[in-house]
Structure formats: structure tokens, C-alpha cells
Amino acid sequence: MMDIDDLLAFDRAHLWHPYTSMQAPNPVYPVSSANGVRLTLADGRELIDGMASWWSAIHGYNHPELNQALKTQIDKFSHVMFGGLTHPSAVELGKKLIDLTPAPLQSLFYSDSGSVAVEVAMKMALQYWQAKRESQRTQFLSLRGGYHGDTLGAMSICDPVTGMHNLFSNVLAKQVFVERPRCRFGQPCTEQDIAPFEAALQTHHESLAAVILEPIVQGAGGMWFYSADYLAKVRKLCDQHHLLLILDEIATGFGRTGRLFACEHAAVIPDIMCLGKALTGGYLSLAATLTTQHVSDTISQADPGVFMHGPTFMGNPLACAAALASINLLLESNWQQNIAEIESGLREGLARCANFSQVADVRVLGAIGVVELKQAVEMKSITEQFIQAGVWVRPFGKLVYLMPPYVINREDLNTLTFAVTETISQLS
Ligand SMILES: *Cc1c(COP(=O)(O)O)cnc(C)c1O
Numbered sequence: 001m002m003d004i005d006d007l008l009a010f011d012r013a014h015l016w017h018p019y020t021s022m023q024a025p026n027p028v029y030p031v032s033s034a035n036g037v038r039l040t041l042a043d044g045r046e047l048i049d050g051m052a053s054w055w056s057a058i059h060g061y062n063h064p065e066l067n068q069a070l071k072t073q074i075d076k077f078s079h080v081m082f083g084g085l086t087h088p089s090a091v092e093l094g095k096k097l098i099d100l101t102p103a104p105l106q107s108l109f110y111s112d113s114g115s116v117a118v119e120v121a122m123k124m125a126l127q128y129w130q131a132k133r134e135s136q137r138t139q140f141l142s143l144r145g146g147y148h149g150d151t152l153g154a155m156s157i158c159d160p161v162t163g164m165h166n167l168f169s170n171v172l173a174k175q176v177f178v179e180r181p182r183c184r185f186g187q188p189c190t191e192q193d194i195a196p197f198e199a200a201l202q203t204h205h206e207s208l209a210a211v212i213l214e215p216i217v218q219g220a221g222g223m224w225f226y227s228a229d230y231l232a233k234v235r236k237l238c239d240q241h242h243l244l245l246i247l248d249e250i251a252t253g254f255g256r257t258g259r260l261f262a263c264e265h266a267a268v269i270p271d272i273m274c275l276g277k278a279l280t281g282g283y284l285s286l287a288a289t290l291t292t293q294h295v296s297d298t299i300s301q302a303d304p305g306v307f308m309h310g311p312t313f314m315g316n317p318l319a320c321a322a323a324l325a326s327i328n329l330l331l332e333s334n335w336q337q338n339i340a341e342i343e344s345g346l347r348e349g350l351a352r353c354a355n356f357s358q359v360a361d362v363r364v365l366g367a368i369g370v371v372e373l374k375q376a377v378e379m380k381s382i383t384e385q386f387i388q389a390g391v392w393v394r395p396f397g398k399l400v401y402l403m404p405p406y407v408i409n410r411e412d413l414n415t416l417t418f419a420v421t422e423t424i425s426q427l428s
Pocket residue numbers: 113114115116118147148149150214219220248249250251276277
């Protein structure tokens with residue numbers, strides 16, 4: 001085995017990390033083990049994890065039940081193609097997902113990552129309209145401040161500025177964007193708040209295939225929480241214009257906002273729903289796109305009679321087994337109470353930040369706490385400060401945020417919020 005210095009030198013010279021330069025990479029920290037809510041670095045330092053590995057590790061790391069589910073599946077088989085074959089893990093997980101999501105969603109497509117689940121959702125909408133002989137419907141309407149992934153189709157519906165993809169703007173399909181909802185979560189949505197959305201539908205509904213958005217919480221595009229009322233009004237307007245509504249629950253799914261799925265805050269049922277991130281409890285990459293029988297029948301009845309997508313690792317048995325175990329673990333736990341306790345811990349722990357002149361806004365919803373600063377942070381130095389404080393927190397731009405594993409206890413949560421508060425208080 002390479003020693004740590006060699007390992008870091010190779011990593012620095014050859015491995016791209018998310019959104020980084022090969023010539024001037026930011027420092028990376030080698031992890032040697034992870035248990036519960038703690039990451040252990042190669043030099044022995046222990047960090048309390050405030051990120052749940054980007055929304056995914058909801059049960060913490062190295063969980064015995066998830067480990068066991070994978071070992072059991074591995075001893076049967078790790079992978080078989082999903083073309084022409086099926087297996088119990090895919091079927092049982094499918095049954096579970098169809099049971100848990102809104103009742104009209106009855107057809108499920110597995111894929112390997114969130115971005116692909118979004119591509120699949122977009123293709124479903126396009127094929128639906130082709131089947132209905134309205135193939136001029138090729139555009140998507142989405143919200144400013146949204147984030148839906150890094151592949152070409154998904155990039156086209158991300159916020160053109162905060163979505164990090166403006167570099168590709170002359171390659172990407174031109175979509176319709178509406179300003180992000182101004183009405184906050186917990187507030188009503190006025191006529192004025194929904195007016196921009198309504199106006200865009202009026203203008204563009206004939207060319208639109210679907211509206212796609214993140215329900216209630218906009219994640220990587222700005223960590224913004226908006227009114228459930230707004231989402232309910234979006235559903236109503238989509239119905240009036242006979243438009244499909246795609247909800248991207250990749251970040252919000254599996255309890256993060258206090259409901260199993262964020263659309264439940266507004267009692268809204270989508271035509272197509274994307275799941276990913278926490279689906280496997282952070283163990284493996286897996287995603288799913290669900291749709292109604294109406295959409296799947298419409299696609300299947302028209303020429304060429306099939307849905308045109310089929311990833312190599314579709315329905316991977318290991319990933320499905322991990323997902324099934326993760327969902328069972330979640331449902332057997334007292335997750336609603338855990339999230340409510342994290343919510344109150346975040347509210348109390350981050351409250352002091354609202355008094356700092358460098359802070360623009362503090363907001364908390366479910367197990368998500370956000371401190372929005374007036375200026376972008378210097379990532380390298382702030383990360384080092386967090387590590388000194390014994391926590392793993394990775395801000396981006398003006399946003400310092402926490403979304404810990406659901407199993408975090410109050411003491412560790414207090415350490416996290418204290419580290420964030422103290423670090424921000426020292427920013428000039
Ligand atoms: C992370 C994310 C995606 C993309 O998922 P990947 O697994 O990174 O491809 C899509 N939509 C939302 C809302 C996300 O948070």
C-alpha cells in the first residue's frame with residue numbers, strides 16, 4: 001500500500017475531484033475509516049460529519065444492517081443485466097418505492113445516478129408528447145436557483161448562473177426559466193408570487209413538454225426553501241394547461257425536509273418523480289424515475305412502443321439491496337422525531353449567526369440548516385478552520401450549510417452548529 005504522502009501526491013497529480021482544477025487543486029483530506037457520524041482522517045483526526053456525503057448517508061457510515069444486506073446480496077450475485085432478466089432485490093425495492101410514493105406513480109425506471117434519473121424523466125416527457133402527436137412540445141420550464149445535475153439535458157434546466165453551467169450555454173437546449181419563488185416556506189403564496197410562473201406558462205405552454213422543479217427545497221442552486229402553497233399553485237396551473245409536472249426529489253426524498261417526500265408538504269402529486277442520493281443510504285449510486293400508468297401507457301402504446309433508455313447497470317442488485325435495507329431501516333426508526341429534533345437543534349444552534357453583520361440570512365427546514373453570507377467564503381481556509389474545530393462542513397459560494405446524518409445526537413449536533421457559528425463569527 002502507498003503511504004499517505006504518495007497517495008496524496010498521486011491524487012493531486014492525476015485525480016479530478018468535483019469542480020476542481022488539475023493544475024491548482026484544492027487540498028483533499030484522506031479518509032481512513034468512517035463510523036456513525038464520524039469520519040476518521042488518515043492522521044487520526046476525527047470529524048463530525050455535517051454533510052451526510054451530499055444528502056446521502058442518512059444512517060451514518062458503516063451501518064451493520066446495511067453492511068449485512070450487501071454481504072447477503074454479494075454471496076448470491078453482484079450484478080446481472082436488467083435486459084431480459086430480473087431479480088428479487090429490484091422487484092422488492094420497486095414494490096417498496098411504489099408503495100411509499102404517491103399512489104398514481106406506478107411505473108418505475110432504475111438508473112445509476114441522479115443526473116441520469118433527470119435525463120430519463122425528460123425523455124419520458126418528450127416521448128409522452130410524441131406519442132400524443134404533439135412533438136412540437138420540446139421545451140422544459142424550470143426555476144431560477146434550481147439544480148438538476150451535470151449531464152447535458154440536466155444542465156439545460158439548471159439555473160443558468162448559479163447552476164455552474166453557463167460555460168456550455170451555446171450547446172445546451174434553450175429552456176424557459178422563471179424567477180425563484182419569493183414566498184418562503186411556511187408563508188402563503190400570493191397572486192404576485194405566482195404571477196411570473198403563470199405568465200411564463202401563458203406565453204410558452206404550447207412548446208412546453210413539462211415543468212420540472214425541486215419541490216420545497218432548492219438544493220445546490222441556492223439552498224432556498226419556498227412556500228408549499230407555491231408548489232400547490234404550480235400543480236394547479238400545470239393541470240389547467242395540461243402540462244406534465246416533474247418533481248426532482250433527489251435531494252429532498254427520504255425524510256430530509258421532515259416529510260418522506262417534500263411534495264407531501266403541499267399534498268402535490270407529480271406526473272414524474274426523480275429519486276436518488278439518500279436512496280441507498282449513501283452506500284452505492286442508484287436512482288429511480290417513477291411515473292403514472294397514464295404516462296407509461298401512452299409511451300408504450302405509440303410507435304416505437306418502447307421507452308428508449310437502458311443503462312448497463314440498470315437495477316444493479318447490490319445497489320437495490322442496499323436501498324431496500326436503507327428504506328426499511330428508515331421506516332423502522334423514529335425518523336420523524338429524529339428530524340424534528342435535528343430541526344430544533346439547528347434552529348437553536350445557528351440562531352446566533354443571524355446577529356452577525358456578515359450574515360444575510362439563516363434558515364432551517366427539517367434536517368437542513370443554512371447560513372447565507374453576504375460574500376462568498378474562501379473555501380480552502382474555511383475548510384481548514386472547520387477541520388480544526390473537528391467537523392466536516394463544505395460550504396459553497398455564500399452558503400454554509402448543514403445536513404447531517406439523521407442518527408446524529410444532540411451533543412454532536414451542538415458541536416457542528418457551534419463550529420459553524422464560531423467560524424462565521426471570525427470571518428471579516
Ligand atoms: C444531486 C442532485 C442531482 C444530480 O444527482 P447526481 O447523482 O449527482 O447525478 C439532481 N437533482 C438534484 C435535486 C440533486 O440534488
